[in-house]
Amino acid sequence: MAPDGYTGKVLRVDLSSEKISTEPLNKEWARQFIGGKGLGARYLFEELKPGIDPMSPENVLSIWTGPLVGTLVPLTSRYVVVTKSPLTGTFLDSYAGGFFGPEMKYAGFDGVIIKGKASKPVYLWLNDGKVEIRDARNVWGKDTYRTEEVIRKETGEKMARVASIGVAGENLSLISSVTNDLTRNAGRGGTGAAFGSKNLKAVAARGTLGVEVNDMDSLLPMVKEMIKTDVVGNPDHAGMITDGTPVLVEMSNDAGILPTRNWHDGVFDGHEGINSESIKTRVLVRKRACFDCALACGSWSKVKAGAFSGAATEGPEYETLGLCGSNCGIKNVEAVIRFVEDCDRHGLDSISAGNAVALAMDLYEKGILSKGDVNGLDLRFGNEEAYAKMPGIIAERKGIGDLLAEGALRAGRKIGHGADGMVMHVKGLEYPAYDPRGTIGMALAYATSDRGACHLRAWPVATDAYGSADPWSTEGKAATCVEDQTRTSVKWSFIFCDFYGVNFPNMAKYYSAATGYPSSEEELRKTGRRIWNLTRAFNFREGFARKDDTLPERMMNEPLRSGKTAGKAVPKESFEKMLSEYYALWGWDEQGRPTKAALTDAGLGDIASKLPGLG
Amino acid sequence: MSKGLKADLGKCTGCQMCMLVCSGSHVGKFNPSEARINVEDVFPEPGEFKINHCVHCDEHPCVEACPVEAIKLNDKLGTYFVDRETCTACGACVDACPYNGCWIDPSGSYSIKCDLCDGDPQCVAVCPKGVLKWGD
Known part of the structure; x- marks a missing residue:
């Protein structure tokens, strides 16, 4: 068979029985769902029983x-962790760049499907088609940096790439991530807990098999x-080359949507200490x-002096600067670097961790949590010394950390006194760093994302708060979300990086040259609709519908305080109107349930027939 | 005087696109392990990149070391390349090279090193940061 860019192999590992097998990739599904998000969703839909506990051995954990x-083909270094989310209970796809994804493919596999639970900590070793389940005793309890190092030593492969969990994932924190190449994270939705609940410390890969494409001479x-x-x-792409994502700090602050002090404001008085300029002049190494x-776009940055001297990271990225910076009242990029290096080492999602710490700070300032409740720390907004201790406290579940490790929403519910109402989330996934009160399109994007509040499925902020469209008008916002979700469903299936603004015709060109399959914009759009309908169908099967496509009440009844967004909130009727419009555009019913007709039209007739109760 | 690629290491970002295009054009598949150029990254400390490749030095100790005369002259360029058919993968050239410029292919069957793509080095054409240069 002519090469087509795939390795053609899927690895299966049952950690309970320690059974390892390799099978051919389902090429019919590959044609329908490409790879990454789409293919992962198709396998997960097939193999996961509905309604299971995501932390149980029955959950299916896969990497694609x-x-x-x-x-x-440029900017295609990513892999995706696909599973039922420990944090939200929805479909979960979490991506990371770096070097692990290509290495897994060079080692011989398009995807890895992991079931069951190991009786003791293990890691998987993938090396040129050979696979071992190895004892992880030497790395259990170690941070992700050290884990990479030790696994390279143990395998004797200094070029091995490692995707591992830190102490947060071992301790089953629902906001834990999978970390590779030191600073790259499949961060959101509790991927780390999905590993940890299977006693899986890491997946390591080294491969020299290469990837063959259909038409090298034209590619x-x-x-x-x-x-x-x-x-x-x-x-x-100019801003990505010169600055990377931190360029968004000033743009968000100007637009009044930069999360500030647990979402009480959209303008931050300390923005100059955490913006792109501060990174370039104070900490950038290369x-x-x-x-x-x-x-x-990545900036290797290192703190040169002061309390956090020596702390280093790649970034920090915009989401981290927003959630772990301004949202915690932190005015110095050096403190953010200390915080995020510790998030990476402990394997914590910095978006969720920033939200969780900001919540604790808010509750502490309001007197709902006492100093005794927060491990004896003076956890005011902006107190760098106390703040910098929090990633470790969360990962190790010490004191308040035990609550925050469950994610902000569950922590808020346990604390009571209305604390859960102060958490900005959708379906339990904490907000990324765009306040919807100044970009109503993002309100819809968060509410309808298949994994909870997410900025990587639709990004209408580009045209409203950052662009020329009215950020508060609902006009055309539903259509923008539908368009973005269709395009990103395809992008995340190839898997392109977010930061390549690749259009449909160019994706089709790359796809045809690499695989030999004829392709076109029209065909890829249909594939995008198929994939987005599939994840909707997955979530419907898990019981999600319009009742869950909501925003916290605070968005509706607590206006922002300053700048362009002063006095602004998300009007409930506008939000509901957009939502109805959005469902209609997808051909779903008023309750947000996919319909037989919509699924069949998207080429998912077989999925529709497996879902009782469809209209 | 060296006739090989020049690398401005300060500009390197470690993307390894040079390794991808090198393997793509030499062996018809994308496989960094089969590239004739190699980017090493050393993070978190000291936080730098090192690029290994044949510098096409004037002394060419690899040529002298080769017991089967597999390293042959490209008349057009005045540089040496490995003749895959003749090479026995003994590793003498690898040991002799002071620049870490050649190594044994992952298949273990021959030595590989930069051949300057017969005068049109593909890594230079692809490098997005202008790290790699060749000629005047």
């Missing part, structure tokens, strides 16, 4: 690449041209790219 991963010149014109020379990336 895509047909372009490991090729020279190479095309990609060389695209790197120049569509990546490096694309004016939309730019560092993920594998196969011509942009190199």
Whole structure:
């Protein structure tokens, strides 16, 4: 068979019986769902019993690449962890760049499906088609940096790439992540707990098998041209090359949507200490790219002096600067670097951790939590010394950390006194760093994302708060969300990085040259609709519907305080109107349930027939 | 004087696109392990990149060390390349090279090193940060 960019192999591991097997990739599904998100969702839908506890051995944990991963097609270094989310109970797809994804493919596998639970801590070792379940005693309890190092030593492969959990994942924190290449995280939704609940410390890979594409002779010149014109020379990427995501700090602050002091404000008086300029002038060591990336948005940064001297990270990225910076009242990028290095080492999602710590700070300032409740710390907004201790406290579940490790919503519910109402989340997943009260499109994006509040499924903020459209008008916002969700469903299936603004025609070109399958914008749009309908169907099967596509009451009845968004909230009737419009555009019913007709039209007739109760 | 690639290490971001295009054009698949150039990254400390490749030095100790005369002259470029058919993968060139410029292919069947793509080095064409240069 002609090469098509896939390895053609899926690895299965049952950690309970220690059974390892390799099977051919389901090529029919690959044609329908590409890879990454789509293919992962299709396998998960097939193999996961509805209604199971995501932390039980019955949950299915999988890792996927895509047909372009490991090729020279630019910005395709990602892998995705697909499972039922320990944090939200929804479908979960969490992505990370770096070097692990391509290495897993070079080691011989498009995907890895892990079931059961090991009787003692283990890690998986994937090496040129060979697979071992190895004793993880030497790395259990160790941070992710050290875990990478020890596994390289144990396997004798200094080029091995490792995706591991830290202490947070071992302790089953619902906001724990999977970390690879030191600073890259499949962060959201509790991927770390999905590993930890299976006693799985890490998946490590080293491969020299390579990836074969269908038409190297046409792919190479095309990609060389695209790197120049569509990546490096694309004016939309200019900010990513010079600054990376921190460029958004000033843009959000100007727009009044920068999360500040647990979402009480959208403008931060300390923005100058955490913006891109502060990184470039105070901490930047050098730019560092993920594998196969011509942009190199990452900034290797190191604190040069002061209390946090020596702390280093790649970034910090915008979401971290917003949630762990302004949202915690932190005015110095040096403190944020200390915090996020500790998040990476402990394997914590910095978006969720920033929200959780900001909640604790808010509750402490309001007197709902006493100093005794917060491990004896003076946990005021902006107190860097206390703040910097929090990642460790959460990961180790010490005192208040035991509550916060469950995510902000569960912590709020346990604390009581209305604390849960102060948490900004959808379906339990804490908000990323765009306040919907100044970008109503993001209100819809958060509410309808398949994994809870997420900025990577639709990003209408680009055209409203950051662009020229009215950020408070609902006009066209539902259509923007539908368009974005269709496009990102395809992007996350190849798997492209978020920061490549690749359009449908170019995706089709890459896809055809790499796989040999004919493709077109129209066909890929249909694939995108198929994938988004599939994750909707998954969540419907788990009991989710319009009742869950909501925002916290605070968004509706607590206006922001200053700047362009002063006095603004999300009007409930506007939100509900957008939501109805959105469901209608997808062909779903008023309750947000997918319909037989919509699923069948998207090529999911077989899925529709497995879902009782569809309209 | 060295006739090989020049690398401005300060500009390198470690993306390894050079390794991808090198393997793609030499062996017809994307496989960094089969590339004739190698980017090593050393993070978190000291936080730098090192690029290994044949510098096409004038002394070419690899040529002298090769027991089967597998390292041959490219008349057009005046540089040496490994003739895969003749090479026995004995590793003498690897040991002789002071620049870490050649190594044994993962298949274990021959030594590989930069051949400057017969005068059109693909890594130079692809490098998005202008790290790699060749010629004047």
